[in-house]
Amino acid sequence: MRVHRNLVLAVIEALESILLEDRQADKVLQYSLKKNKRWGSRDRAFVAETTYEIVRWKRWYGHLAQLKEPLRKSDIPGLVAAYLIQKLDQLPAWEEFHPYRNLNLRLNKEALELPRTITASIPDWLDQLGEEELGAEWDTELKALNQQAPVILRTNSLKTTRDKLQSALEAEGIRTETLDDLPLALQLEKRTNVFRTKAFKDGLFEVQDASSQMVAPFLDPKPGMRVIDACAGAGGKALHLASLMENKGQIVAMDIYDFKLKELKLRARRNGIFNVTTRLVEGSKSVKRLRNSADKVLIDAPCSGLGVLRRNPDAKWKLDSDFLDRIRKTQAEILDLYSGLVKPGGQLVYATCSILPSENQLQVQAFLKREQGKSFKLLEEKSISVVQTGFDGFYMALLENQV
Numbered sequence: 001m002r003v004h005r006n007l008v009l010a011v012i013e014a015l016e017s018i019l020l021e022d023r024q025a026d027k028v029l030q031y032s033l034k035k036n037k038r039w040g041s042r043d044r045a046f047v048a049e050t051t052y053e054i055v056r057w058k059r060w061y062g063h064l065a066q067l068k069e070p071l072r073k074s075d076i077p078g079l080v081a082a083y084l085i086q087k088l089d090q091l092p093a094w095e096e097f098h099p100y101r102n103l104n105l106r107l108n109k110e111a112l113e114l115p116r117t118i119t120a121s122i123p124d125w126l127d128q129l130g131e132e133e134l135g136a137e138w139d140t141e142l143k144a145l146n147q148q149a150p151v152i153l154r155t156n157s158l159k160t161t162r163d164k165l166q167s168a169l170e171a172e173g174i175r176t177e178t179l180d181d182l183p184l185a186l187q188l189e190k191r192t193n194v195f196r197t198k199a200f201k202d203g204l205f206e207v208q209d210a211s212s213q214m215v216a217p218f219l220d221p222k223p224g225m226r227v228i229d230a231c232a233g234a235g236g237k238a239l240h241l242a243s244l245m246e247n248k249g250q251i252v253a254m255d256i257y258d259f260k261l262k263e264l265k266l267r268a269r270r271n272g273i274f275n276v277t278t279r280l281v282e283g284s285k286s287v288k289r290l291r292n293s294a295d296k297v298l299i300d301a302p303c304s305g306l307g308v309l310r311r312n313p314d315a316k317w318k319l320d321s322d323f324l325d326r327i328r329k330t331q332a333e334i335l336d337l338y339s340g341l342v343k344p345g346g347q348l349v350y351a352t353c354s355i356l357p358s359e360n361q362l363q364v365q366a367f368l369k370r371e372q373g374k375s376f377k378l379l380e381e382k383s384i385s386v387v388q389t390g391f392d393g394f395y396m397a398l399l400e401n402q403v
């Protein structure tokens with residue numbers, strides 16, 4: 001495969017934004033691909049996949065290119081040089097790569113005795129934390145979290161069936177496979193931009209990982225119920241709740257960011273959903289007004305995102321232990337506040353896309369001991385391991401208000 005200079009320069013530019021200016025990888029790539037409309041689908045795939053792979057393996061490539069942290073702008077081509085040698089076995093004779101020509105970038109990490117922080121490309125503090133919280137499991141989870149995640153779709157059952165969607169996509173040249181135990185899911189055989197398809201524009205599906213597709217059924221909402229999605233964001237789970245409720249009853253989607261709720265409304269319209277109303281949270285008063293009003297409450301809590309590192313590998317370089325402390329405190333506050341919205345006899349699901357017990361089961365256990373949690377009983381818990389399932393790491397707990 002011949003490497004094109006303009007594409008490699010685009011990768012370098014994207015990496016500068018992600019690694020040095022702290023921008024989010026998906027947003028940076030979206031911008032870069034939009035700016036370069038003339039690139040074909042192979043070029044787009046090259047830029048996106050190369051950028052993600054280098055972000056994922058930053059520490060390993062940095063080690064090969066003998067770079068020192070914190071990285072500077074002049075170091076970024078070193079990461080790219082190491083990637084090109086390791087993955088494509090070539091290093092074009094361009095000036096950006098001159099400083100790296102005489103380094104041995106061909107080393108094989110399996111054959112070297114290096115610390116896991118380098119071979120698994122992870123910051124020291126995070127590796128230590130993972131080991132403390134997960135013990136021996138951390139090693140294998142970490143390896144699995146360094147793989148590329150499959151693209152999984154959720155059929156919008158308000159508009160079509162999975163079989164019909166599969167045929168509609170096939171007619172557009174996209175082949176998919178069904179997944180056991182997930183009645184609405186289809187996995188792409190080959191990574192491709194599904195947002196351009198007619199099926200997507202017609203609202204026949206959403207892109208949603210398999211683990212994430214397990215959350216709304218875990219809450220088990222029924223048509224006609226009043227359901228509150230407390231941390232709705234742009235609505236991944238709210239849309240699924242609506243389809244399980246057959247568009248009947250009411251879903252109140254709440255979030256502290258208006259731009260996310262606006263996106264949710266657009267997605268709801270495309271999905272043909274009429275039973276979702278959005279409510280911007282501007283303080284605890286507006287939440288407390290809804291006390292004891294919901295049959296079911298979903299708390300899809302903000303978290304470290306460690307379970308979804310396959311999709312967002314930049315998160316490992318952006319997280320720090322202060323952020324984790326703050327997010328655990330926010331999770332506890334959110335549990336205390338939004339649990340008050342569950343009617344007597346009603347149910348609550350607390351979910352995260354983290355694999356750390358301190359954000360998951362320990363958070364739920366602490367809640368059950370606090371005043372706000374006293375009337376709740378834990379009915380069921382699910383921890384989804386990336387190693388065991390091949391899906392994103394997730395946690396969900398089902399609680400009932402037995403007041």
Ligand SMILES: C[S@@+](CC[C@H](N)C(=O)[O-])C[C@H]1O[C@@H](n2cnc3c(N)ncnc32)[C@H](O)[C@@H]1O
Binds near residue numbers: 235237238255303
């Ligand atoms: C994990 S994300 C939700 C993802 C979303 N449920 C989905 O399926 O696409 C967590 C969300 O919680 C929101 N959030 C953070 N603090 C909040 C609070 N105090 N009340 C409500 N939402 C909050 C964040 O803005 C973020 O959108």
